[in-house]
């Protein structure tokens with residue numbers, strides 16, 4: 001694969017990042033994942049706006065290529081022969097001696113790469129997934145998309161070890177989000193529910209699109225925390241992210257949502273979302 005690192009396109013095996021990069025030593029980095037379908041990016045401006053917010057929140061300087069990220073994204077698809085897949089963008093604060101508070105003198109590190117993947121063809125998207133619940137032990141700036149992903153990696157590995165595909169997190173107010181997704185359910189009254197934005201969850205770009213599509217379709221929508229007990233009475237549940245699109249959740253901790261089949265609201269939103277991507 002060809003990646004973009006600090007101003008140049010290089011083969012992945014020739015890319016060199018300093019051992020003193022603060023992304024490596026301190027996890028001082030932020031990232032984005034944006035997908036392309038048939039060569040067209042989905043929600044790229046929203047992902048780049050969130051990258052700006054993450055950089056600002058962490059006090060990381062913009063990479064000098066900031067204004068050209070769109071064209072680099074396009075070029076990475078071309079150079080890697082990807083038409084449907086994802087582009088990963090990571091920015092770290094750069095290189096400095098290993099000292100917590102030093103501000104790097106050089107540029108922020110920018111790494112971008114592309115990867116082919118057919119999101120609409122995965123079994124998760126088509127058939128749904130089984131998830132477990134775990135207490136959300138992460139920090140309280142989950143609205144910033146940082147590369148400090150140890151809790152998510154551990155939660156997802158733990159889910160696999162339990163024979164499930166992913167983990168949803170909860171705190172004292174209810175479900176926060178999935179380990180790499182936002183969570184929606186259709187409650188006992190037929191209302192589409194998802195947690196309101198705060199520092200306790202990432203403002204998903206897909207979440208925003210789904211809320212818009214649901215409102216346009218005339219579905220009742222309520223942004224409020226989902227309680228763990230509600231999975232017992234919910235009629236449908238799904239998770240959203242750039243790569244999950246809208247993925248049905250069939251069971252939570254081994255208990256079926258309703259009859260354990262993919263529901264009508266989920267299928268309708270999948271169709272509306274895929275139509276909007278393919279427009």
Ligand code: PMP
Pocket residue numbers: 033177178179180181182201202203204205206207240241242243
């Ligand atoms: N929450 C978390 C913790 C995530 O990692 C992701 C994936 N980026 C999301 C939510 C969904 O965000 P998006 O729809 O922008 O991909």
